[in-house]
Amino acid sequence: MTRRALITGIEGFTGQYVAAELSRRGFEVHGTTRAASTQPDWHQVDLLDATALATVVEAVAPTHVVHLAAVAFVASNDVEAIYRVNIVGTRNLLSALAPHAAVLRAVVLASSASVYGNTPDSPIAEATPPRPSNDYAISKLAMEFVAAAWAERVPATVVRPFNYTGVGQAPEFLIPKIVAAFRRRAPVIELGNLDVAREFSDVRDVAADYADLVEAGIAETVNLCSGIAYSIGDVLAMATSITGHSIDVHTNPAFVRAGDIAHLAGDNARLRRIAPATRRRPFDETLRWMLEA
Secondary structure (H helix, E strand, O other): OOOEEEEEOOOOHHHHHHHHHHHHOOOEEEEEEOOOOOOOOEEEOOOOOHHHHHHHHHHHOOOEEEEOOOOOOOOOOOHHHHHHHHHHHHHHHHHHHHHHHHHOOEEEEEOOHHHHOOOOOOOEOOOOOOOOOOHHHHHHHHHHHHHHHOOOOOOOEEEEEOOEEOOOOOOOOHHHHHHHHHHOOOOEEEEOOOOOEEOOEEHHHHHHHHHHHHHHOOOOEEEEOOOOOEEHHHHHHHHHHHHOOOOEEEEOHHHOOOOOOOEEOEOOHHHHHHOOOOOOOOHHHHHHHHHHO
16 A cells, blocks of 8 residues: 655655655655645645645545644744644644544644743653743644544644754754854854753754654654753854854844743653664764755
């Protein structure tokens, strides 16, 4: 039987890497996009249009689904879009998939590690009580509750990715912004809260995680993480070492987000149990890849 994957948000940063990984593993890959595309297996559809979305699902007849489409930038000012797309859009997808549940082998839904909020737990395991502290995190936790309500009709793997990066990530995200400054050898960079520490996995490794979970087809909640967090100072030091260029850092209060999480590193024991071959490249390798791309 043909393994046919449908990736929502296939044109996005993560979607393109997941599509490449699933194709490499022998899947026939289809995707949904917001804009029209010349790609033959990419289907333009608005997740908020339940009827059109159901038509696409019917036409593709997927055996595996990866739901990545979302308003993904934490600092987005379009709060209504965050809630509508991330919650109602997911609900519409599950409703479209339910009539085809008999042929679905796996449905993987992208939540976010930001649902944990500022927690004293370290590393953060899936059992850590959620404490979302911004609209994006709240919308993702609500999406998880939507998935739970549909669990008997559409069992799903809910993944909580911690931060990751790579070539092609939008420039408003932290690491691409730092990379761009070093590539143009800027003398100064303005950043927000310098005290935060984050995981920065490589998107290629995260794409492999998604593919592993698609193939596993297990209805669990799973952290996608390395367990290693880096401060902004760590990142700047690595970039300086790789490029030989030093940069003066100014803190811009406008970039300091209310409710920002101070330290975010996860426990990946469950991921390693489900996908024993999971790996993480050293972050300096990822940073060099981005700087030299």
